[in-house]
Amino acid sequence: RRISCKCHKDETVTVETLVPFEVSVKFVSSKFEPLDRVAVDVPFLLMTDILSSSPWPLLMASSSLQLSTMTSNTPQPPSQLQEVVLQTGECASECFCLRCPPLTSDNTTIATGQYLISWRRQSCSPDSPLIQTAVTLPHVILESVPLYIHADLPSFGRVRESLAVRYHIENRTSLVQEVEMAVEPSDAFMFSGLKQVRLRILPGLEQQMLYNYYPLMAGYQTLPQLNISLPRCPASNTHTLRRFLPQRIFVKPQGRQIDDTSIAAA
Numbered sequence: 001r002r003i004s005c006k007c008h009k010d011e012t013v014t015v016e017t018l019v020p021f022e023v024s025v026k027f028v029s030s031k032f033e034p035l036d037r038v039a040v041d042v043p044f045l046l047m048t049d050i051l052s053s054s055p056w057p058l059l060m061a062s063s064s065l066q067l068s069t070m071t072s073n074t075p076q077p078p079s080q081l082q083e084v085v086l087q088t089g090e091c092a093s094e095c096f097c098l099r100c101p102p103l104t105s106d107n108t109t110i111a112t113g114q115y116l117i118s119w120r121r122q123s124c125s126p127d128s129p130l131i132q133t134a135v136t137l138p139h140v141i142l143e144s145v146p147l148y149i150h151a152d153l154p155s156f157g158r159v160r161e162s163l164a165v166r167y168h169i170e171n172r173t174s175l176v177q178e179v180e181m182a183v184e185p186s187d188a189f190m191f192s193g194l195k196q197v198r199l200r201i202l203p204g205l206e207q208q209m210l211y212n213y214y215p216l217m218a219g220y221q222t223l224p225q226l227n228i229s230l231p232r233c234p235a236s237n238t239h240t241l242r243r244f245l246p247q248r249i250f251v252k253p254q255g256r257q258i259d260d261t262s263i264a265a266a
Helices: 260-265
Strands: 021-028 044-052 058-067 084-086 091-099 113-121 131-136 140-143 147-152 156-158 163-171 177-183 189-192 196-201 206-215 219-222 226-229 248-252
Touching: 021 113, 044 058, 058 091, 084 091, 147 226, 156 206, 163 196, 177 206, 196 206
Parallel strands: 156 248
Antiparallel strands: 021 044, 044 091, 058 084, 058 113, 113 131, 147 163, 163 206, 177 196, 177 226, 189 206, 219 248
């Protein structure tokens, strides 16, 4: 006769794994200053760092952002990490310009989204499937600013040549705002324009102020600072209102004029 025996075997297999890379994220302003909160409808930067801890070279195929509430302030460019190979201990960074649109709810903390990375070992064949890693981005704290002030100015100036700086002052409240502005004197610049002015800005509108600065010294120079106050918003101080303004600019030395005499002498 036939005897049937049923049995099973338990076997434990130990697989050693390691974290291939670490991702760190930080929010900074357009002047690369760290942010602990984000102003509504004001551009800011999201910076990501990928630090490789793998003993094998890693090929970064692509990366992208999957945003939940925020929007990209610029057209989505190709991945800055495309075809980048990271050796052990090497770091790759990306920078994204984002903006948080005005929200209808009263939430002051919102989710940012996810950072998606496609990668594989460099030693794998090109036909090998890519590994998709999703990194959840931290939440951000929102704040509303009554007055958004930013400036348009060249990337550099030149000694004793006019440097036009245009200030944009936008009222983001539902009230008519009285704005008091005064330009502080500076040893590095002369300027033409209203040194002290008081103006009114209707809700949702923008006022522009144009100043011509004349640099007196070469090198990195601190721009003349604006003292800004809002009588109807006493909680807003000068530092808070002008934090979006550039503080410094590089000034080139005055170039030598080449005349016919110097050319003949040469």
